[in-house]
Amino acid sequence: MAYAVERKVAELAVIRACRLTNAVATSHKLGTLTKSDQSPVTVADLGAQAMINHAVRQCFPRDAIVAEEDAKALRSDADLAQRVWTLIQTCYSEETNAEESSTIGRLSSVSEMLDALDSGDSKGGPVGRIWALDPIDGTKGFIRGGQYAVCLALIDNAQVKVGVIGCPNLPVDPANPDGDKGILLSAVAGNGVYSVPFKPETGQVSADRVSVSMRDIASTAEASFCESVEAGHSSHDDNAKIAQILGITKPSVRMDSQAKYASIARGDGDIYLRLPVSDTYQEKIWDHAAGNVIVKEAGGDVTDIFGKQLDFGIGRTLQNNKGVIAARKSIMPEVLAAVAKVRL
Numbered sequence: 524m525a526y527a528v529e530r531k532v533a534e535l536a537v538i539r540a541c542r543l544t545n546a547v548a549t550s551h552k553l554g555t556l557t558k559s560d561q562s563p564v565t566v567a568d569l570g571a572q573a574m575i576n577h578a579v580r581q582c583f584p585r586d587a588i589v590a591e592e593d594a595k596a597l598r599s600d601a602d603l604a605q606r607v608w609t610l611i612q613t614c615y616s617e618e619t620n621a622e623e624s625s626t627i628g629r630l631s632s633v634s635e636m637l638d639a640l641d642s643g644d645s646k647g648g649p650v651g652r653i654w655a656l657d658p659i660d661g662t663k664g665f666i667r668g669g670q671y672a673v674c675l676a677l678i679d680n681a682q683v684k685v686g687v688i689g690c691p692n693l694p695v696d697p698a699n700p701d702g703d704k705g706i707l708l709s710a711v712a713g714n715g716v717y718s719v720p721f722k723p724e725t726g727q728v729s730a731d732r733v734s735v736s737m738r739d740i741a742s743t744a745e746a747s748f749c750e751s752v753e754a755g756h757s758s759h760d761d762n763a764k765i766a767q768i769l770g771i772t773k774p775s776v777r778m779d780s781q782a783k784y785a786s787i788a789r790g791d792g793d794i795y796l797r798l799p800v801s802d803t804y805q806e807k808i809w810d811h812a813a814g815n816v817i818v819k820e821a822g823g824d825v826t827d828i829f830g831k832q833l834d835f836g837i838g839r840t841l842q843n844n845k846g847v848i849a850a851r852k853s854i855m856p857e858v859l860a861a862v863a864k865v866r867l
């Protein structure tokens with residue numbers, strides 16, 4: 524299978540990062556900082572990015588990386604850098620799968636950690652292999668104890684070919700929300716999407732991978748839709764109007780992060796609405812790349828609010844697109860017609 528090695532590396536790197544983020548979440552010592560755009564970042568985002576960037580660089584040294592974070596805050600604060608380094612060392616020491624370090628390696632010094640963090644600064648673009656990394660998507664959800672996701676994708680000549688999303692807080696069985704948590708969704712374009720339950724504390728895979736697909740529904744009135752928790756990321760008002768036009772009566776499922784893509788891919792919900800709040804905000808490629816291939820491989824489609832495919836080949840942002848809509852292919856025309864009515 525094409526991209527089999529890339530998928531294996533991405534799965535190992537994401538599961539390892541989930542072990543680190545889960546340890547930070549359960550310690551309640553999040554080390555939250557505020558970035559220049561006023562959004563939060565925690566020591567877990569930084570530790571996860573350093574480890575994953577290093578894994579990608581070690582396995583595929585010629586590939587570029589577009590990642591959300593950088594080492595700026597750690598380069599000016601040695602104590603903070605040491606704290607992230609300790610988290611990474613603890614995470615390595617808790618490895619239970621020997622394949623992990625033999626395949627994706629380990630960082631060996633603080634300076635290597637800082638360089639790895641800074642190696643996700645590619646400008647992106649239409650040509651070549653570019654990894655898109657969101658070390659914690661839904662940082663606000665992570666801080667709240669809600670949903671968050673570690674998301675890694677490989678974009679090859681502007682097409683998303685591999686997508687892996689780790690959701691440590693997503694229930695393994697959606698019908699049993701208080702049961703075991705920890706799901707990895709993994710897709711290669713043209714080869715389907717698989718769900719793998721894993722234990723976030725150890726990173727151990729707890730059952731076989733199973734192929735998943737989006738639910739078939741007779742009409743949009745039967746659908747349930749999901750949206751961001753943060754009203755600043757997606758217009759709850761517009762989303763509600765669209766749902767009303769589609770005859771949806773169930774309340775929206777509000778969830779942080781690309782866990783939304785993961786849950787519609789495995790059939791927990793049917794439609795993901797992300798209507799823009801601001802005219803100027805440009806969606807980031809790391810917020811959507813992995814989810815894009817995962818939903819498509821599950822039988823869904825993902826477009827912007829005008830029905831255009833998302834363009835992952837023009838840089839770090841989706842500047843040619845506005846908002847995001849995802850749904851099963853068969854209902855997509857109806858959903859986009861409702862979106863158009865609301866946006867007129």
Ligand SMILES: Nc1ncnc2c1ncn2[C@@H]1O[C@H](COP(=O)(O)O)[C@@H](OP(=O)(O)O)[C@H]1O
Pocket residue numbers: 562591657659660661662663664750751752753755756757778779780781800801804806807810
């Ligand atoms: N005004 C805005 N509109 C849309 N998305 C935004 C936004 N401001 C921030 N975001 C992005 O929304 C992501 C979270 O999405 P969601 O609301 O689905 O959980 C954030 O990812 P991070 O948490 O990785 O920073 C951030 O990149």
Ligand SMILES: [Mg+2]
Pocket residue numbers: 562563591662
């Ligand atoms: Mg962020």
Ligand SMILES: [Mg+2]
Pocket residue numbers: 657659660661809810
């Ligand atoms: Mg994000």
Ligand SMILES: [Mg+2]
Pocket residue numbers: 568591657658659660661662
């Ligand atoms: Mg993030």
